Amino acid sequence: MTTKTYAASESTPRQRGGIPEPIANLPAPSRSVGIAILFALWAAVFFASLFAPPLLDDADATHSNAARHILSSGDWVTLYVNGIRYLEKAPLPYWIDAVSFKLFGFTAFAAHLPQSIAVFLLALLGYLWASKAYNPRTGLYTGVAVLTSAGVFLFTRVFIPEIWLSLFLATALYAFLQSLEQGKSHAYLMWTSLALAVLTKGLIAPVFIFGTGVVYLALTGEYRQWRRLKPFTGFLLFLATAAPWHILAGLRNPDGFLNGHPHGFFWFYFVNEHFLRFLGKRYPVDYNKLPGYLFWSLHLVWLFPWALFTPLLFAGVRRRVSTILAPTYAARTALLLALYSALVLLFFSFSTNQEYYTFPAYLPLLMLIAAALTRAESTYSEEKSSRRWITFAHAALTVIGVAAAIALFIGLWRSRHLPFVPDIGELLAHRGVGDYTLSMSHLFDLTDSSFAALRLPAALAAIAFAFGPAIAWFLRTKRRHLAATSAIALTSATFLVAAHIALIRFGPMLSSxxxxxxxxxxxxxxxxxxxxxxxxxxxxxxxxxxxxxxxxxxxxxxxxxxxxxxxxxxxxxxxxxxxxxxxxxxxxxxxxxxxxxxxxxxxxxxxxxxxxxxxxxxxxxxxxxxxxxxxxxx
Known part of the structure; x- marks a missing residue:
């Protein structure tokens, strides 16, 4: 792998006012090589998983049915599922899938291809933004983290709109920051991306963008540059993009006597699906709310393995308080990402929620973690706190890896004489599955007798966990930081491939x-x-x-x-x-x-x-x- 080297050592800090700062140009692959690495990783983990299993029952096939109906009926305004109005969802993800079905036929590949492409675009955006704000290595780490985080992979196995929402909101954030520097073209990109986010998930998009933007402008004093955001012409562009569908949907599904129904689109979509859902009073009440301790702690799982480096965000925080509002692009990026992530997490901590609702915060959090990791690598030899927290992350990952490997090897050993049964659903302990309302509930069905059907993915995951974390830690002790972080990414990628093979084995149970x-x-x-x-x-x-x-x-x-x-x-x-x-x-x-x-x-x-x-x-x-x-x- 070719790299551009800008410093003699990866661990030599640059001094600014006596405070060690990360080297601006740590050794990293060139941009073309970096993008090629991301594409290869995406192809191995995400594109290769498009062909199996078939569409799963529940949300996956339900949403695919809505997209299929668009083509069969020619109605691009009102969504239908099984002939019944499906008014609770914004239309853009279904329009995109309808186009995919038109091109590739009614297959699982066509249903999931748009989401897979959105994952790559999100990783690419993270790579380019972090490279600009920090350095190419941070950009590479950000893109790789997006492609190897457990939550990003898990919550793109089914057709849900969160990946598109994350992409559009992240693009709007990036364009917001750029427009304060460069003005016109980026401002219009911001308004267009925000409109597309509204067409993806509704009014939650402007809540996140405007909420973050207002606080950011107040803290930095950049509200004086408000004209660069093109608030008047930009808002007109926003309305021209987002309003037509909402108006047409309201006209075709009106309230009151016009359709013989007390409520139509406007009440159901805006009042019921936005405000009442947030308050937990939506009709019908069919959503759970994660307990607070689970809501927060599960993000360590969704951002695994990179969440283990989260303490680096707070290492030396006192030293950086005075520079958080510094007029540098890196400082402004960090502040914007921190405000946005906090708003998303706090919003859904109060609202009814599913595990994947905070997906839009994943890229900003991963970019901040990548920046902190790069900074710690650059000061590894000089700062005890950097070494301590990196060592803690590697120790935790190694312990988790060894524990997982042991558990998997035990399962392989106990099932060594059991026959392979293709229909794993017959071997599971079905405990009240009809009462499951959280997306991860089916994990509780797995029993020892079903392990024989999972030998291949279990063996693959066991090998990855047994050796990958240890190799990464060894490389870190040798100051080979880029290689060490790459080893973590490859370990996670291997595990995700194994997880998808396991999902295929669950296909007969999860799909009809x-x-x-x-x-x-x-x-x-x-x-x-x-x-x-x-x-x-x-x-x-x-x-x-x-x-x-x-x-x-x-x-x-x-x-x-x-x-x-x-x-x-x-x-x-x-x-x-x-x-x-x-x-x-x-x-x-x-x-x-x-x-x-x-x-x-x-x-x-x-x-x-x-x-x-x-x-x-x-x-x-x-x-x-x-x-x-x-x-x-x-």
Missing amino acids: ETMAAKITDLRSTRAISPDTKLMLYGDQSYGSSIAFYLGEQLPLVEGVSSSMIFGSSFPDAPKIFLTNANLLATWGTGPRKLLFVPLERRDNLDLVLPVSRQIVLAETSGKALITDRPLDNR
């Missing part, structure tokens, strides 16, 4: 694509007649991947829940909602019935429909496809 394939096969072989009626038991989210892969609107038995409630109450909503009484009245009569039953509803169905009247055609991970009569002889 195999059921869609079974239905397609039954139709193609004429084992069922064309007039067969396919239904889902329970909320559409339980089998949303079936609707996506078949491209059909499916009746739901006892399925008016969660995201379906508001849209189903419109007078023109399709009559897709059936009751248990409807099912019993038609079961075994008229056209054949096919019923998909998720694991979460098997017991409920058995109480309503005797097992003797169920003919199981397929079963995987506790999910079943049943019919009301034997298959046709044809």
Whole structure:
């Protein structure tokens, strides 16, 4: 790897007023090589993971269904899921996915490609911004940290808008800072990015940007440069970009007597989905709030392994208080990122939340950590605090790695004689999965008996954790800082690849694509007649991947829940909602019935429909496809 060397030693501090500061140009790859490194890492971790598993049930396939409906209906204003209005979401991520489906077909690859590209763009933005504000090595560390952090990887496995929101908000922040220096062009970039963020996630975007900007301008005194932000023409550009969709959505989904419904888009989207959601009074109430200690401590997991270097942010903080408002680009960047991160974290600590809601703070936090790490590397030989906290981070990572490796090796040893079972869902301990409302809850299902299906990813992760942290620590003691940090990144990247292999093994449990394939096969072989009626038991989210892969609107038995409630109450909503009484009245009569039953509803169905009247055609991970009569002889 070629590098540009600007100093004789990585550990020689530059003096400014007697205070050691990081070397401005530490040895680092050139810009072209740095971007190539980021691209290669992205391709290995993110692009390679686009092809499997299939779309997962719940949010992943539900949101993909909304994007698919755009193409099938030609309606780019009102989102629909299974024929029902889906008014709680801003449209831009669905527009982007609709274009991807148009280009690449209705596949998991097409559904997740836009998010994967957004991850690379976020890493690239972090690389360029940090390189400009600090030095090329900090830029490289920032980009690499984005691509190897556990939270960034985990929360882009499904189709949710947080990665796009993070990209647009980070771009708006960068353009805000640049516009104070250079004016016009960056100011308009800021307003455009903010508008795109609004079209991605709603009014939370201006709350974060304006809140951060006002405090920043007040603290730095740069409010005198307010004209450079182009507040009047920029705001007009913002409205021209963000307002048309909101106006059209309101006109097509009006309040009151115009549609026979007491509430329409404006109330539901702005009042219900913004203000009432923040207060925990949203209708329907289907969101949890993480306990405070978990909300804050889990960020050590989401930013792992780089969160272990967080103490470096506070090392020598007294010394840097006097320079935090210094008129340097690095100081202004640090202040802006700190204010923005604090606002995002504090906002969601009060609001109802899911684990991934604070995703927009990941890049700013990682950039600050990367800057602190680079600073500590440059003063490693001279400052005890730098050595102490870097040593602490490596010790913690090594202990975590050894513990993880031991646990994985124990699991491999205990499962050495157990057969490989492709359907890992049959081996899990299903404990009240229907009550899970947090995205990580399914981790509690894993049992020893299921470990045999995870031998390959477990072995890969065990090897990475057993050797990677120790090698990184050894390199650090030799003052080979760039190599040491690179070893940490490679360890994390290897673990993420292993994690994705494990996710593929969980595919049969988390996705119902195999059921869609079974239905397609039954139709193609004429084992069922064309007039067969396919239904889902329970909320559409339980089998949303079936609707996506078949491209059909499916009746739901006892399925008016969660995201379906508001849209189903419109007078023109399709009559897709059936009751248990409807099912019993038609079961075994008229056209054949096919019923998909998720694991979460098997017991409920058995109480309503005797097992003797169920003919199981397929079963995987506790999910079943049943019919009301034997298959046709044809």
